[in-house]
Amino acid sequence: xxxxxxxxxxxxxxxxxxxxxxxxxxxxxxxxxxxxxxxxxxxxxxxxxxxxxxxxxxxxxxxxxxxxxxxxxxxxxxxxxxxxxxxxxxxxxxxxxxxxxxxxxxxxxxxxx
Numbered sequence: 001x002x003x004x005x006x007x008x009x010x011x012x013x014x015x016x017x018x019x020x021x022x023x024x025x026x027x028x029x030x031x032x033x034x035x036x037x038x039x040x041x042x043x044x045x046x047x048x049x050x051x052x053x054x055x056x057x058x059x060x061x062x063x064x065x066x067x068x069x070x071x072x073x074x075x076x077x078x079x080x081x082x083x084x085x086x087x088x089x090x091x092x093x094x095x096x097x098x099x100x101x102x103x104x105x106x107x108x109x110x111x112x113x
Contacts, residue, residue: 031061034106041099042112053081054095056088076101
């Protein structure tokens with residue numbers, strides 16, 4: 001039994017038989033199949049000291065799926081990057097290659113400004 005007692009600050013004891021403790025944790029989003037996702041691939045230079053990155057936005061799903069897709073794209077392009085908050089950052093300008101890879105993986109992807 002996994003008890004997260006540290007997250008239960010302020011609860012002392014309840015005698016109610018139907019008491020359910022509520023936390024502020026947000027549930028993980030469910031994965032949507034790739035053909036129903038609309039991904040936008042764009043070039044971004046903001047707040048990156050003039051360096052350009054390829055930004056893939058619009059991903060809906062769990063963080064594990066996002067990290068896995070980011071890993072595949074980074075590996076195929078041979079560069080570094082990151083995946084967080086529903087966005088994948090690929091170092092450099094790889095828009096055409098990323099769009100082709102996403103379509104190959106079954107995603108709806110298009111290049112945007």
